Amino acid sequence: MRLVIDGRQVEVPSGATLLDAVGAAGLVLPTLCHDDRLTTVASCRTCLVDITGRGPAAACSTPAEEGLNVSVNASRQMRRDALQSIVAGLPPRALEVPADRSELARQCADYGVAAIPGSPAPPERGLDHSHPYVKLDRDLCIACGRCVRVCAEVQGTFALTLVGRGANTVVAPGTGGPWAESDCVSCGACVDTCPTGALSEHGLLNLLPIERRTLTTCGYCGVGCSLEVSTRDNEIMTVRPATGGSVNRGHACVKGRFAHGFLGAADRLTTPLIRKNGTLTPATWDEATGYVAARLTEIRNSAPDGFAVVSSARATNEENYLAQKFARAVMGTNNVDNCARLCHSPSAVGLAATFGLGGGTNPFDDLDRCDAVLLVGANPTAAHPVVGSRIFQRVMDGARLVVVDPRRTFLARHADVHLRPRPGTNVAVFNGLSHILVRQGLADTDFLEAHTSGYGELLGLLGDYTPERVAEISGVPADDLIRAALIYGQARSPAIFYGLGVTEHLHGTDGVRTLSNLALLRGAVGPGTGGGVNPLRGQNNVQGASDMGALPDLLPGYQQVKDPAARTRFVQTWQTGLPTRPGLRIPQMFASARSGELKALWVIGEDVLATDPDSTSVRAALDACPLVICNDLFLSPTATAADVVFPVAAWLEKEGTFVNFDRRFQRVRSAVAPPDGARSDFAVLHAVAALMGADLGCATPAEALAECASLAPLFAGISHHRLDREGPLHWPCESAESPGTPRLYQDRFATPDGLAHLAVRPYLPPGEQCDAAFPYLLITGRREEHYNSGSMTRRTGNLRLLAEETVDICPGDAAGLGLAEGDRVELSSRHGTAVLRIRVTDDVEPGQLFAGFHFPDATVNSLTSSVEDEFTGCPEYKLTAVSISSCS
Numbered sequence: 001m002r003l004v005i006d007g008r009q010v011e012v013p014s015g016a017t018l019l020d021a022v023g024a025a026g027l028v029l030p031t032l033c034h035d036d037r038l039t040t041v042a043s044c045r046t047c048l049v050d051i052t053g054r055g056p057a058a059a060c061s062t063p064a065e066e067g068l069n070v071s072v073n074a075s076r077q078m079r080r081d082a083l084q085s086i087v088a089g090l091p092p093r094a095l096e097v098p099a100d101r102s103e104l105a106r107q108c109a110d111y112g113v114a115a116i117p118g119s120p121a122p123p124e125r126g127l128d129h130s131h132p133y134v135k136l137d138r139d140l141c142i143a144c145g146r147c148v149r150v151c152a153e154v155q156g157t158f159a160l161t162l163v164g165r166g167a168n169t170v171v172a173p174g175t176g177g178p179w180a181e182s183d184c185v186s187c188g189a190c191v192d193t194c195p196t197g198a199l200s201e202h203g204l205l206n207l208l209p210i211e212r213r214t215l216t217t218c219g220y221c222g223v224g225c226s227l228e229v230s231t232r233d234n235e236i237m238t239v240r241p242a243t244g245g246s247v248n249r250g251h252a253c254v255k256g257r258f259a260h261g262f263l264g265a266a267d268r269l270t271t272p273l274i275r276k277n278g279t280l281t282p283a284t285w286d287e288a289t290g291y292v293a294a295r296l297t298e299i300r301n302s303a304p305d306g307f308a309v310v311s312s313a314r315a316t317n318e319e320n321y322l323a324q325k326f327a328r329a330v331m332g333t334n335n336v337d338n339c340a341r342l343c344h345s346p347s348a349v350g351l352a353a354t355f356g357l358g359g360g361t362n363p364f365d366d367l368d369r370c371d372a373v374l375l376v377g378a379n380p381t382a383a384h385p386v387v388g389s390r391i392f393q394r395v396m397d398g399a400r401l402v403v404v405d406p407r408r409t410f411l412a413r414h415a416d417v418h419l420r421p422r423p424g425t426n427v428a429v430f431n432g433l434s435h436i437l438v439r440q441g442l443a444d445t446d447f448l449e450a451h452t453s454g455y456g457e458l459l460g461l462l463g464d465y466t467p468e469r470v471a472e473i474s475g476v477p478a479d480d481l482i483r484a485a486l487i488y489g490q491a492r493s494p495a496i497f498y499g500l501g502v503t504e505h506l507h508g509t510d511g512v513r514t515l516s517n518l519a520l521l522r523g524a525v526g527p528g529t530g531g532g533v534n535p536l537r538g539q540n541n542v543q544g545a546s547d548m549g550a551l552p553d554l555l556p557g558y559q560q561v562k563d564p565a566a567r568t569r570f571v572q573t574w575q576t577g578l579p580t581r582p583g584l585r586i587p588q589m590f591a592s593a594r595s596g597e598l599k600a601l602w603v604i605g606e607d608v609l610a611t612d613p614d615s616t617s618v619r620a621a622l623d624a625c626p627l628v629i630c631n632d633l634f635l636s637p638t639a640t641a642a643d644v645v646f647p648v649a650a651w652l653e654k655e656g657t658f659v660n661f662d663r664r665f666q667r668v669r670s671a672v673a674p675p676d677g678a679r680s681d682f683a684v685l686h687a688v689a690a691l692m693g694a695d696l697g698c699a700t701p702a703e704a705l706a707e708c709a710s711l712a713p714l715f716a717g718i719s720h721h722r723l724d725r726e727g728p729l730h731w732p733c734e735s736a737e738s739p740g741t742p743r744l745y746q747d748r749f750a751t752p753d754g755l756a757h758l759a760v761r762p763y764l765p766p767g768e769q770c771d772a773a774f775p776y777l778l779i780t781g782r783r784e785e786h787y788n789s790g791s792m793t794r795r796t797g798n799l800r801l802l803a804e805e806t807v808d809i810c811p812g813d814a815a816g817l818g819l820a821e822g823d824r825v826e827l828s829s830r831h832g833t834a835v836l837r838i839r840v841t842d843d844v845e846p847g848q849l850f851a852g853f854h855f856p857d858a859t860v861n862s863l864t865s866s867v868e869d870e871f872t873g874c875p876e877y878k879l880t881a882v883s884i885s886s887c888s
């Protein structure tokens with residue numbers, strides 16, 4: 001529709017407001033109570049404009065209408081008066097907040113509004129500085145309610161409210177009491193939307209002008225939030241979600257937003273270390289790289305397969321590309337792997353077997369058009385908080401939600417149906433849901449006919465998975481299974497999201513495949529209509545580490561090491577031979593070390609002693625291996641056990657790219673320089689190769705990605721240049737003209753026959769079983785406040801949010817054992833012991849326990865077993881039989 005703004009014709013779509021129309025005319029209004037992402041309340045009156053013939057109207061809440069004539073400039077005085085009346089209720093320091101951190105100060109400067117001299121000071125309402133990151137100055141609060149709404153509508157936490165009356169209205173945690181004890185999850189959205197600086201973050205630097213802003217991608221989890229990092233004198237002032245960020249849409253979580261203090265931790269490594277007479281001793285870079293190069297040269301010349309490298313899903317694509325090139329081209333071995341092995345390797349293998357490619361099928365934004373979500377074995381509220389918030393928003397907007405998780409997670413509490421299978425029984429549950437889809441006539445037979453194979457065999461298997469039998473195996477009531485299947489089956493556009501509760505099992509790959517069957521039966525993937533099957537990949541760059549070929553059987557771009565055509569390309573470009581035998585997986589590397597065959601292990605950014613299962617046997621492997629090299633930021637348990645330690649740069653300090661969980665290549669840019677003495681993994685690999693007389697080529701990260709693109713058809717069109725110019729690109733992106741492929745398999749699946757292959761896999765019991773000696777099932781997984789080994793988050797204010805690891809137990813079990821909240825207990829498994837305090841919660845079922853693994857001192861991974869997925873070697877972290885006894 002068309003209307004006139006200050007004499008100028010503008011055109012806006014239907015549904016637009018006058019604020020949109022004013023924006024379309026290139027004018028800006030103050031909007032202190034308005035944020036485009038939130039419902040409109042129109043309470044501050046600072047956006048008043050004049051409509052000819054109608055008078056003043058709040059632009060934010062007034063619908064644009066065809067033919068309206070609106071005066072903006074002529075109504076300036078009304079807005080000035082509104083601003084003046086707001087300022088009259090505030091102390092003068094409200095206008096001293098730096099303009100780049102206060103919309104109010106900015107608008108007042110623009111409108112010439114100042115505090116009126118001599119006016120009485122408003123009553124003081126005081127500060128709340130209890131929280132490690134967010135602070136509240138109640139005297140600057142104008143009760144606009146933006147923080148309250150963003151907490152509810154974007155974050156989904158409902159932690160805040162407005163209290164008091166009239167001029168005394170102020171934001172407060174809904175629980176009463178100090179902020180630190182509230183339900184706040186520290187996402188920072190309230191600070192980001194606050195227009196006055198009433199909510200801000202701690203740190204003196206924040207009072208100074210920002211010197212530089214760097215747009216980068218978060219280095220914690222696989223969501224891949226776009227962040228804007230403000231710096232001054234090579235120090236980080238704030239990290240905020242970038243406006244318009246492609247995945248996160250201006251939102252973030254406590255880790256990306258606040259947990260960057262580890263960069264300047266006093267115990268950050270800045271000097272290489274070499275073990276001399278049993279002790280790690282500081283060395284120069286020349287000594288350390290020279291020593292490693294000499295030892296690796298000996299191994300290369302005698303038995304190249306005596307060398308292995310664990311590459312890092314924390315590091316960039318370009319670093320992973322170099323790490324696998326180092327293993328293959330310099331050392332002559334395919335012994336290279338990354339932590340996808342411990343995490344979503346069953347997704348890579350399972351999804352590729354079913355659909356053709358080893359990534360999630362749909363872009364995350366497809367969630368917006370989904371009317372049902374099946375969330376399985378994932379707790380995104382804690383592990384992928386921005387995804388968790390967006391799923392919760394969809395549910396609040398009316399989408400149905402089925403959660404499959406033994407624990408009552410936040411989203412499980414809000415689900416239409418929560419299925420709580422006994423850990424390790426997923427395959428029975430998925431086959432049971434498939435059985436019901438077929439029985440209820442909800443299978444899309446046209447789709448199955450046109451696009452899949454194996455339906456007939458699957459029908460044969462599914463006969464055995466009646467709801468009653470599945471209920472017996474899994475403990476999930478038959479009626480709940482039926483309700484869940486109907487929600488998924490009857491939805492117009494259902495989506496599946498899943499996590500480690502599916503993959504980290506003896507039958508993890510079967511789990512992925514039988515879960516994928518549901519999407520195929522329903523025709524809700526690829527050429528069908530739904531939201532597909534989407535693994536919530538874990539690490540910031542675990543997708544990328546695998547994409548780059550840091551895998552023992554695959555070259556960059558998922559090309560088989562045995563594939564002659566691919567080999568020819570690599571041999572020509574690299575100008576070296578290429579080993580043909582697939583290499584060792586991480587657990588096989590340790591086994592090879594224990595048996596004396598592995599002579600050197602280079603661990604780049606993985607704390608194997610803290611995070612790999614059955615840590616007693618990992619330690620035996622490191623002890624047995626004659627040369628362990630470790631690149632890390634800190635003296636992690638693994639670094640402590642190494643023979644050479646290289647101090648390296650972190651994600652905020654380097655250039656490159658990551659690939660997030662929905663296959664998006666995104667740029668990572670250095671916001672600050674690394675501390676003196678630390679170098680990037682990229683530089684370390686180059687230096688060692690050069691001393692071994694090899695040239696890895698690819699002088700810069702941009703050149704490394706270019707070389708990878710020239711060798712891997714899936715990424716052929718991706719370059720730093722394009723990412724800088726166009727923003728994120730989803731692979732496959734096969735040419736410089738390709739816009740990337742957010743949604744896979746639009747026409748056909750990527751298998752050789754173009755069909756998706758339904759998996760006909762029976763339920764088989766898990767590896768660990770309870771018995772009289774070990775009667776409890778321990779599940780391990782994530783806490784929101786800490787990240788994996790905790791090496792970063794424990795060195796930040798997050799430690800104040802969660803200071804130690806606990807084991808969760810339900811009230812009945814605790815009472816039966818005579819235990820109370822906070823008691824110390826010893827957990828024992830067939831593999832080791834751990835001492836922790838208990839947390840009593842009905843999140844866990846009777847007979848089950850839950851612990852995180854973010855505090856290595858709690859030695860949770862000495863409990864976990866070496867049972868692993870039969871196809872991929874992914875550990876069965878999700879269930880361990882344990883006993884529990886009081887330590888008092």
Ligand SMILES: Nc1nc2c(c(=O)[nH]1)N[C@H]1C(S)=C(S)[C@@H](COP(=O)(O)OP(=O)(O)OC[C@H]3O[C@@H](n4cnc5c(=O)[nH]c(N)nc54)[C@H](O)[C@@H]3O)O[C@H]1N2
Binds near residue numbers: 221380382424
């Ligand atoms: N805050 C934080 N965020 C993280 C991480 C972190 O350490 N901290 N780590 C990152 C990494 S590397 C990863 S891989 C992701 C992981 O993210 P998620 O996969 O969401 O993480 P988990 O908490 O390990 O496991 C998810 C859920 O699986 C459930 N589960 C256990 N066994 C079963 C089962 O047999 N069946 C079913 N259906 N469910 C089961 C658990 O109860 C748990 O709620 O998170 C990433 N994000």
Ligand SMILES: Nc1nc2c(c(=O)[nH]1)N[C@H]1C(S)=C(S)[C@@H](COP(=O)(O)OP(=O)(O)OC[C@H]3O[C@@H](n4cnc5c(=O)[nH]c(N)nc54)[C@H](O)[C@@H]3O)O[C@H]1N2
Binds near residue numbers: 314788
């Ligand atoms: N019990 C149990 N154990 C688990 C899991 C579970 O669910 N239960 N989950 C498993 C999963 S899914 C995963 S992915 C693993 C994760 O396990 P890890 O990969 O070991 O854990 P992180 O703490 O993410 O990172 C490892 C190390 O990398 C360092 N680092 C960070 N950035 C960089 C960098 O840029 N370069 C280098 N060289 N180092 C860097 C950190 O300081 C840290 O010491 O844990 C696994 N362990």
Ligand SMILES: [Mo]
Binds near residue numbers: 342343344539
């Ligand atoms: Mo992971």
